[in-house]
Amino acid sequence: MHRILELLENNSNLTPEDIAVMIDKTPDEVRAAISQYEKEGVIVGKKTIINWQKADKDLVTAFIEIKCTPQYGRGFDQIAERFYQYEQVKSVYLMSGAYDLALIVEGNSLTEVASFVSGKLAPMDTVISTCTHFVLKKYKDNGVMLETPPKDERQVMAF
Numbered sequence: 610m611h612r613i614l615e616l617l618e619n620n621s622n623l624t625p626e627d628i629a630v631m632i633d634k635t636p637d638e639v640r641a642a643i644s645q646y647e648k649e650g651v652i653v654g655k656k657t658i659i660n661w662q663k664a665d666k667d668l669v670t671a672f673i674e675i676k677c678t679p680q681y682g683r684g685f686d687q688i689a690e691r692f693y694q695y696e697q698v699k700s701v702y703l704m705s706g707a708y709d710l711a712l713i714v715e716g717n718s719l720t721e722v723a724s725f726v727s728g729k730l731a732p733m734d735t736v737i738s739t740c741t742h743f744v745l746k747k748y749k750d751n752g753v754m755l756e757t758p759p760k761d762e763r764q765v766m767a768f
Contacts, residue, residue: 617652658755689710
C-alpha cells in the first residue's frame with residue numbers, strides 16, 4: 610500500500626474516499642492503512658507548501674554545510690539533536706562526502722541567518738567548520754513547482 614503514501618506525499622488534502630477510488634480499495638481500507646502508518650511513525654505530519662516570494666513576507670533560506678566531530682557512542686545523532694532544537698533549523702541531514710551534516714535554516718534577513726550561524730552553530734565544541742549558501746530563488750519545493758513557467762510566445766519561422 611505504498612501507493613497511499615505516494616498519493617498523500619503529493620497531496621495531503623486527499624481524502625480516504627479520493628484515495629480509495631485511485632487505488633481500487635475501500636475507504637475503510639485506506640483509513641486503516643493511514644492509521645497504521647501514523648501509529649508506526651511512517652506518516653509523521655502534513656504540510657502545506659507556501660510560496661513566500663508571493664506572500665509579501667521576506668524570508669531567507671540558507672543551506673549550511675557543517676563539518677563536525679562525532680560523539681563517542683552516539684555518532685552524529687547527538688549533534689543533530691542539538692541543531693534541530695532551534696526553531697530556525699527546518700531540516701537536518703546526515704551527509705556523505707565533504708561535510709557531515711547539512712541544515713536548512715530560515716530567518717527574516719541575511720543578517721539574522723548569519724548571526725544564527727556565527728552565534729549558535731559555529732561556536733559549538735563539536736563543530737569544525739561551516740559553509741553557508743543563501744537561496745536566491747526557489748523554483749520547486751518538495752516536488753511542487755512554485756511558479757508556472759511562462760508560455761513561450763515565440764513563433765517558429767520556416768525558410
